[in-house]
Amino acid sequence: MKRLNLLLGAVLVAAGATSCKTDTEQMAEKNIDRYESYVDSIGNLDATERSANWAQIEAEYQARLAEAEAALSDAKESQNAETRINDTKTKYENVKTETEKEANETAADALVISYFGPDNMVGDDLNFNWVNKDNILSVYQNFVDTFNKNKDSYSRQDFDKIKAWYEALDARKNTVEKEGLSSEDNRKIAALKLEFAPKFKWERMTAKSEENQEAKEEATE
Known part of the structure; x- marks a missing residue:
């Protein structure tokens, strides 16, 4: 009984505190x-x-x-x-x-998938060992097509990633050439590289310039 009275007393005190508000x-x-x-x-x-x-x-x-x-x-x-x-x-x-x-x-995953597909998630190690003499032309073709389609939406960081992938793919090509890359595929890849390189350089430079300008404008606001 004493314990019940104590509990009731505590409830009344709490109620009183609330009512005081x-x-x-x-x-x-x-x-x-x-x-x-x-x-x-x-x-x-x-x-x-x-x-x-x-x-x-x-x-x-x-x-x-x-x-x-x-x-x-x-x-x-x-x-x-x-x-x-x-x-x-x-x-x-x-x-x-x-x-x-x-x-x-999520954005980084979407970017790499757009260039190399969901089965070839190129990581920081830039491993392109999955590229061989039979698929390298299609890899280059998709690379260039994807860039042309989405170049206006890329951030400065995206361009940096794409540059690293392109250079790693080129390094892999040097190995694939020794593994039996056909002359015809090699010629087509050379044409793609000739199309891509100057376009990429211009778009990347423009993106950096635009971001620098935006940063300046934000700093003066």
Whole structure:
């Protein structure tokens, strides 16, 4: 009986504490709770869904954050409320960093697949041992076709990757020539290289120039 009375007393004290809060204080706490819950919900989303809807997520996050920070002055325990907001900010930044990393990895995979197909995921080691005298012409042809089709959408980093792949493919060609590459295929590859090299140089130079200009404009804003 004594234990039950103690528990009831604790409930009454908690109820009393809640009832002591003004409507403004309760609204402030509600807004901070909403902010925490929203960030938790972002973390629970599937990575692909997060990346696909990040602009909308960011806009909603900024709105919830503004509400929570505006509630600080009305919160009953402002120091505790500020700690909760700061902790939630850190949690959000961690989710944002992870989302950006996942998006970059997905984009990198899509780029390499577009050039070499899903079965030949060329990595940092630039291993082209799968290229041989029978398929090297088709590899070059797809390389040039893919570049021509997508060159206007590439970033500076994309151009750097493509340059490294092209140079590694050329190095592999030197080996394949000794393994029986036909004269006809060699001639066609030479024509593709002649088409690709000056075009790539120009597009890469232009992309770097445009990014530098954008960076300057952002710095002056």
